[in-house]
Every structure is written in structure tokens, then in C-alpha cells.
Amino acid sequence: MASAELAVNQRQADAAAGRGASRTNAGDALAQRLDCRIEALLLAGDEPLSIDQLLRLLDAGSSGLERATIRAALASLGERLRVGASELVEVAGGWRLQVRAQFSPDIARLWEERPSKLSRAMLETLALIIYRQPVTRGEIEQVRGVAVSTSTMNTLLARDWVKVLGHKEVPGRPALYGTTTRLLDDLGLKTLDQLPELPQVQDLAQLDAALAARLGVVGVAPSVPSPAAAADAPRAEQRTSGVDPTVGP
Amino acid sequence: MASAELAVNQRQADAAAGRGASRTNAGDALAQRLDCRIEALLLAGDEPLSIDQLLRLLDAGSSGLERATIRAALASLGERLRVGASELVEVAGGWRLQVRAQFSPDIARLWEERPSKLSRAMLETLALIIYRQPVTRGEIEQVRGVAVSTSTMNTLLARDWVKVLGHKEVPGRPALYGTTTRLLDDLGLKTLDQLPELPQVQDLAQLDAALAARLGVVGVAPSVPSPAAAADAPRAEQRTSGVDPTVGP
């Protein structure tokens, strides 16, 4: 927007709120207050901002602003917003402002036509990437028993929920997929650990025993080591051993 | 979504945000306050909202909410925001929240920090504006299947590749976007007609061939005849019929 237009809006706003021109000085004082500057940055941007990013943006003159000061300003911003419709929330990517969940019914009316449903193929593929990362498309297909379409992968990539972590050193060098910070942000989470646990139907040793008993197999079968036996908690992004470091994201 | 499920989500959201259960009651009270509900709508939406739109959105149960009540709530919202970074402003399309102008230096730094590579989201959005202009953000989102972020639109506007041609006469009066002369300059084209017709191609080789043919690059390949050519040819800038002339750029 051109600055001239902004000035007009400003005047309109002043008029609408019945405020006089004397406001300007008070406004300058506002800009000094760190919690307001942080609020301005979070309202204007789309992405969460980390303490480090805030420090860089706010301390342009290198006047020795400290993290502790930013943290204190965040706390006071959070406190000030308690009487309003927005709230300060920390997610994986940093701090952001979001509209309190109790207003969702109103907002849902505003956005009635939004596309938001995810196909089962997409959700199941995403689940496998979350809990088995780094994982190849072939490995996903093996569990699902069905091909994963290119458009499913592309949509997950386009949403920036999933990224290529590297390539597996096997013939064909298939891409290894993992989750992004953006996925956690979009789910309002700080870490992968906050995602639901993969249901433990029966662990595989038990399963083997149960199978042997139920199916009347004599002699307990040697438990088959399965790739699934590895930890099934959502994996932290750091755990990408086996990923070719030269082909990082 | 079923209300029971919503309640679960709410709880999960509370847990994720690290909020105590005690806050919920205070929150419910908040949701009742009209000025907070208006603030929530303005914070979540992209476009200004008129008094009539607010009335429709807030009075879903037809409980007899009046314009005067909405006006009073707007006034009290404006008053409450005086201690914050945003302000309530009335523009042509209605009321909106904007960041006070005195924070512009901070926000300018935020924009400069953006990565210099054109993101996939930006390219896709720009391509759709070229071929489907005049087009609303909602229409772009519908084709992409993914929300278009405010920063993507803002960056395209800031680069002067895209401009607002007018507003669509549907509820919400969303902005209609089109391309600029600057975009043609940056692409090295004289007119939009020089862009290839919408590539109805199955693979990248065909697309390359079509491009090469159009742009007169070496290795001219037979151009691919396209059934959708008429509908999907890039539209000249003049063709903005249907745009409300009174709200031109």
C-alpha cells in the first residue's frame, strides 16, 4: 500500500475512533515499548518468530538487547492480551499470535468454503512419515499395501509438512522423507513428542507368542525381527542417521 | 465436526499451549463479549468486514442483534486496542485491523529477512494469477488445494509483479489480482500473449518443447496444440470486465 493511502486510512481511523491528532506522540512512545514491537512483528508476519529472530529484528542497532529482556517482553505481551481475542503461543517454530480457540465457531462461518479435508491416503502417508522417518516411499507403500501416488507426496511437500531429508544408499537412491517444523506449527505443537503415540496393538514379541498360542503352532516361533520393532515414537528430526549428509535438505 | 470432538480438540489445544484448565471459564466469558468476537473475526480474516457482514456473522441465531450494538462494540474495541500495536481502521470495504504505521521500520526488517529464493508457493501463486486473472485469493487456494499465505501475496505485491485490479462483488468483496507491466519486464516479455498457452502436457519434455517453440529458443519443437487454449491463454490486462470500476486500483 502506498504511504499516501496509509495516511488517509490513519486519518479515517482517527476520525472513526473520535481521536484527535494529539495521538501521534503517544504512538511514538508505544513504538519504544518492546512488547508492542513484538506484537507488531507477529501480527504482520505469517511465520512464528524465535527468540533469536526477534533479537535480530529488534536489536538492529546492536544496542545490547538481551534474550532475557525479550522473554520478559513476551511475558508482558501475553499478559496484556488476556483481555483480547488473541493469545501468544509457543510452537516448534517460535512464538506466534493466534485467535483463541473459543472464537473458532465464528471464524468457521467466515471461512465456510475453505478446502480443509485431507484424504485418507494423505493422512496415512503422513502418519508413516511422522513415525518412521526417515522413510522412503517404498517403505510407506509396504505398510499401506498400496502405491503412494505422486500427487499425494507432492501435496504433502507443497504444504511444507514433509521434506526430503536425503537419499537412501540403495539402488535407485530413493528419497528419504521426514517432517518439517511447519507441520508442528500447523498442529500447534512444540515437539514431535506431543503427537499421539502410535497405538501399540501388541508388541511384536507378544504378537508372535499370541499367534503361536492361538493358531496352535507347536514350539514358539523364533521371533522375526521386524523393521517396525524400532522405536515407534514420532522421531525427532535430528535422528536422521543413515541419511547422506551431502544431500541434506 | 461433532461438538464432543470439538471439546476434545479444545482440550488438546489447551494442553498443547500449556494452558491451565482454570482459564477456560474466563475464556467462555470472553467469547460472549461482542468486541472480542469482532476482534477475532478481523484477526482471522483477510479482508475488511462491513457492519452488515459482521451482523450476519455474529447474529447466526437471529437473536436480534442491532447495528448500533455492533457500532458500540467497534468503538470499545478501538478503545481497548489503544495500548497495543494494532488499530481499528475503517476502509472502503469495511473495518479492519492494521499494524500502526510507527512500527513500519521493524516490519521492513522482517521483510528483508525473507529468503531470496522464490518459493514454490510463490511461483504457483504467480502462475495462477498470470493465467487466471482477474482472480481472487480464494480461487487460487481452491486450485492449489493449499492456503495462500498473506506473506506470499504481500511479497508479490511488494515486488510489483501483481496488483489489485478491483474487488469481486460477492460477500467479503475479495480483492481481484492481476499482473503488472513490471512482471512482463522481469520476464523479458512485451505482452502476455507471448507466454505459452496453458501447457496441456503430460511430461516435462513436452513442456520444454512448448516453451522452446514459444520463446524461439534453439531446438524448436512442434508446439503442442491445446484444446483448452482459448480458455486458458494468458489474459491481457485490459480484460478485466466484471471488475467494479469504482473500486479500481
Place this chain on the structure above:
Amino acid sequence: MQSGALAGGEAEAANAAAAHGVVGAPPTAGAVGEAHVPKVAGRPLVELPADLYIPPDALEVFLEAFEGPLDLLLYLIRKQNIDILDIPVLQITQQYMRYIALMEGLRFDLAAEYLVMAAWLAEIKSRVLLPRPPVVEDDEPEDPRAELVRRLQEYERFKTVAETIDALPRQARDFWLAHASAAVPDVEAEPPPLELRALLLAFHDVLARAEMYVHHAVTREPLSVRERMAHILERITAGPAPFAALCDPREGRAGIVVALLAILELAREGLLDVRQEPPFGALILASADAAAS
């Protein structure tokens, strides 16, 4: 939750049916061995007349209710309230084959995975039927069903957690970010070069993806098969009706598919009889009671 509306709805419906004894007694060990030919109202289901016109897209939607053969198998197992560990392989194999045969009979080009699964089930079945050789230590003591059970369980874990993830609060669906407009400052930095090719590739991608969305929009119609079954049953109890009369074109493809699913399910449960008089004439659906009397 709407995820898997078609399959979920049907599974639910089937469970309800089982509770009311419609499906019949839960399979027992004795039932497993009975290789009876699947007959519905006196004729095998696979012999649906060739001229029962179903739009190919509708069939695709039917199959898309399932995320592949494992999902279809889980559905067949769950709808009978059987523990996965107790899979009556013969029975499940038969049911699976019946669905596959139905699909093939309707000239639907089945995804290869379904056929691979069919072959595997057939193999398991034959191994179960063969007399068990005397047990030798370390010599393949595993039940032939074990691998199938493992894969079904593994798939089900992810299927379940995918639903849980879908129910998590999600930005722009359950909660929204707080934004205020800000003047767009002039960007000082040199903008990155804009390449025409990159631009067109992006467009190509997005259009390819858009097609998929249109597709999903079709499968996501929340229509209940069980509800339709009740409706159709009521209708044909009053008197035989042609197939076309039981479909409302205003409901679109998804509605017709739901009607088809409902009719197939009713036929499978022996509640409905499909007649065709004369040959190549219209399909007449009548209640099984009326046909018997």
C-alpha cells in the same frame, strides 16, 4: 469425523447389522471349513448382468472407499467382530475373492495390489488346508497366516493413528492465526530472478494437483449406506422397483454409488432379490420375502 466417510459409514452400519443378527451368527471354527458357493437370493453375486450400467467413475469411487487390499481385508474382518488373531482365512478369502470377482465382473480395471493380495490369500488358504507336516525344530514352524496378521496389524496401527492426527486441532481448520494488515514496505533487496520455466513448471504441478482435489471431493460425500439400505428396503417392500427408481440423479455420482453399495449389501444379506426380465431388460429389485412367496 468424516475421514473415510464411505468405508467408515459402511463398517459402522455392518457392525450395527451384526448386532441385530442380520449378518448371521459370528463365524465359528466349524464354519471356517465350509466352502459353500456364495449365493445371494438364489444366484451368485458375481453374475450381475453386464448391462447394469454403472459409470466407471462410480466404481472407482467404490474402490476408493478402501485404501487398498489391506484396508478392504480389515473391513471384512472388523465387520464381523473377529479378532485379527482369529482370522477365519477360508471365509475371509472367500469374501475377498467375491468382492474382487464382483469388481472384475463389472469390468473394472483392478489395481494390481488387489490381485497380488488375492494370490497371497489363495496361497495361505491352500497351506492351511494341507495337512500339517510333523514339526521339525526350526523348520518353518510359523502359521501361514502369521505374516498376513502382522501386516494387517501394522497397517491398522497407522490407519488408526492417521485418524487421531486428523482429529488434532489444525491451523486454518480448528484455530486461526491472528493477523493485522501492514503497509507493504518497499523491498530493498534485489528480487531473485524470475525464470519463466520455473513458473510454468509450478503451474503444471498445481494443475495436476488440482485434479486430485476434484477427485477427492467426489469421494468425500458424507452419505450413509446404512440409511440408504433402510430407505431402499422400505421402498421395495411396497413392491418391486427398477434400479433407476432407487437412485436420485440429483445426488450426483456419490449418491448413485451409495445406492449401489446399499443394494449390494442388501443382496449380500439376502434381503433383496435382483431380477432381470426380459434378458437385457431393466433390473428389477424386489424384497427377498416377496420373491420367496
